[in-house]
Amino acid sequence: KGKYPLLFCTSHKNAVGEDDILGGDEVKAxxxxxxxxxxxxxxxxxxxxxxxxxxxxxxxxxxxxxxxxxxxxxxxxxxxxxxxxxxxxxxxxxxxxxxxxxxxxxxxxxxxxxxxxxxxxxxxxxxxxxxxxxxxxxxxxxxxxxxxxxxxxxxxxxxxxxxxxxxxxxxxxxxxxxxxxxxxxxxxxxxxxxxxxxxxxxxxxxxxxxxxxxxxxxxxxxxxxxxxxxxxxxxxxxxxxxxxxxxxxxxxxxxxxxxxxxxxxALKKPVICRCGGEVIAAILPDQWFIDYSNERWKQLARECLANMAIIPEFHRRLFEYTIEWLRERPCARKRGIGTKLPFDPEWIIESLSDSTIYMAFYTVIHQIKRHRIKADQLTESFWDYVLLGKGDREKVSKETGIPPKTLDKLRLHFEYWYPVDLRHTAPPHITNHLTFFIFHHAAIFDEDKWPRAISINAIVSGREGRKMSKSYGNIIPLADVSRKYSTDLYRLYISSDADIKTEMDWREARVAATAKNLQRFWETAIKIIELPNGKGRVNRIIDKWLTSKLNTKIKNATEHIENFEIRSAIFKTLNESLEEIEKYFSYIEATRSSPNARLLKRYIETVTRMLAPVIPHVCEELWHRMGHKRTIVKAKWPSPDESRINVELEKAFDQVENLISDVDEIIKVTGKKFKKLYVYVAAEWKYKLLNAISRIYEEEGSLNPRILMPRLMKDEQFRRYGKQVSKIISEICKRGELWKYCGRDLEYKILKMLRSYIAKRLQLEKVYVVYEEKARYDPKGKAAQSMPGRAALYLE
Ligand SMILES: [Zn+2]
The missing domain is CATH 3.90.740.10 (Valyl/Leucyl/Isoleucyl-tRNA synthetase, editing domain)
Structure with a gap:
């Protein structure tokens, strides 16, 4: 208690905090x-x-x-x-x-x-x-x-x-x-x-x-x-x-x-209170403060922060700065809503000074209600016992009239939930609420109950390129969101259009694109759910590919979620899944086989589980249509079966797609109409060469022709192709890396299997896939240019 200067509203005659100022934290008064x-x-x-x-x-x-x-x-x-x-x-x-x-x-x-x-x-x-x-x-x-x-x-x-x-x-x-x-x-x-x-x-x-x-x-x-x-x-x-x-x-x-x-x-003057009054600097007699200048306390706060994860990490500096800079902060006022100051009930604690450890209250409030405990039973010794494990159980019970068993139950609930694993909020809270949160936890609790992480989400700040603001009349009231867009669409849009580091600009065209995607997901899921468990010939290799894709997806999406890369996680689970399913059906059709309904159902069910946190309503509905009786909320996040991940196979299928886009490019550039495509899969020695280069690269950590060439020329099987080897090496060294390729026979097998798919995508009559050394028809001598993972092409 003392005399320190503070921000003061001359109209309602009270100390003001950031929450009371028009424009809030952004005014920086x-x-x-x-x-x-x-x-x-x-x-x-x-x-x-x-x-x-x-x-x-x-x-x-x-x-x-x-x-x-x-x-x-x-x-x-x-x-x-x-x-x-x-x-x-x-x-x-x-x-x-x-x-x-x-x-x-x-x-x-x-x-x-x-x-x-x-x-x-x-x-x-x-x-x-x-x-x-x-x-x-x-x-x-x-x-x-x-x-x-x-x-x-x-x-x-x-x-x-x-x-x-x-x-x-x-x-x-x-x-x-x-x-x-x-x-x-x-x-x-x-x-x-x-x-x-x-x-x-x-x-x-x-x-x-x-x-x-x-x-x-x-x-x-x-x-x-x-x-x-x-x-x-x-x-x-x-x-x-x-x-x-x-x-x-x-x-x-x-x-x-x-x-x-x-x-x-302030950045903007005059500083105006939300009541309309002017904010000035005042010194009030007997004002109550929280003294954040105390060095021992500051040290605890520093230690607490040092052990926390801050996501994104670049916000940590502002926390460090705020801990150093905070001094006596007025914490009470005579009017308004809030908790009475225990030392002087004439005063009410200012909201930001009060919002420090309320998460602890969340851990027990449901039990307080269940046991019909009254406010006057929540004494200091009650809280000491429940939150800090201090005091004698029987004594506390006698004092509060709460049975010892109930006290233990409350303590158990607190112990179960605490510490706070993650506090998620927006940047303006760093310099006040979040730093107070750190200070007060460090002051009150033992280290094992200190908060573990804070994540900070940049806000939706603009609309169609213009700053969103009440005064421009371009804000979207939250109450209108569910009516105008639907809750799921809104959630999907804001979590997929920007990551948590970047401020977001609301654009109707992108909302519409997101809506289309959501619609496509719904229709695809329904189509799969309604698929009969057919008996046709199942193509093992295409199924293996989809199974591998699914497990890779679970693995990657889990990593993204754990790193707060929500946007990337959604891309993996929603956008890429839709693409994969579409390709799967095309591959099946091109190979004249039947879709594996059980696999597809497992696939869409898994994706639905992963999307449920983002679009809970759509996923809940799909979940029930899949035949589940309990809510999807209780379904577990899937874990990948890594033994089913087949990187080689995924690469082989990727090569088919790369080949299609390469040919498409050629067709566009030449402007000609073609009927036939010859695909030449590279000779065996080229795969061996690339494998050898890859091994040397791993040893040396760099790609250097002066190291590669002499070492490769020691090998008889490469010496025979000296000139070609030198050309390949110089190309790889120029790129600075090797491209992706899989085994030769797998490459050949997948290309050959999907040749009618390739033909269909490129609107060709026929696609031939042959090994380089067996290329009998090669009028332009293209076959010699083939490389692992990059088959040579001839169009006519
Ligand atoms: Zn005021």
Missing amino acids: QVIEFNLIKFKLLDEDIYLVAATLRPETLFGVTNVWVNPEADYVLVKVDGEKWIISEKAAFKLSYQDRKIEIVEKFKGEKLIGRKVYSPLDNRELLVLPAPFVDPNNASGIVYSVPAHAPYDWAALVDLKRNPEEAEKYGISASEIEAIQPISIIEIAGYSEYPAKDACEKHEVESQTDYEKLDRATEEIYKAEFYNGVLKDNCGEFAGYRISDVKDKVIEEFRSRGFLDVMYEVT
């Missing part, structure tokens, strides 16, 4: 500390109070800026007379200050007056500057034209238009007399870095806000890290600013002219 420098007016006991983030620049002050149009006030602040903007006085009244307004006036009244520089009592002019924002900090700034781009630009403006000052009785010569004072030495910049930055960013005037903001940020960073204070900076001369800044503040404070004020920074 934060409280920052400004230094206030008090400049005493000549001959009066009144201070003009200027705000700065760079108090060390006070050594280079040349004048003070005030916005002539803005509203200012003379106020008594804790008994001292200050001049600040009216807005600043309002804000300070929330920052544990006693504020008493004496007089209100426009800024112009101050212009032309003089103040003392607090460091050396030089007399400084108060000058007009439209860039000064009365809504930011004190609404008054002091000018350091050598090092602050805004000040440089404002001074140039005024020298260019001296009549702006003459209006207030200030002569042009007085303005001309103002010279920048260089106080920071920095490599790569001239005496006046602000001038350099203004020129670089092509600043035209003090109202070029965007350019000036960029120039300011650049100079601020450069000078902070690399700037060294010059001899005119008293005891701080020769020091780097980053090393000495805190000491400067301490010194100025002890000399009585430095004070502080808190202000809100």
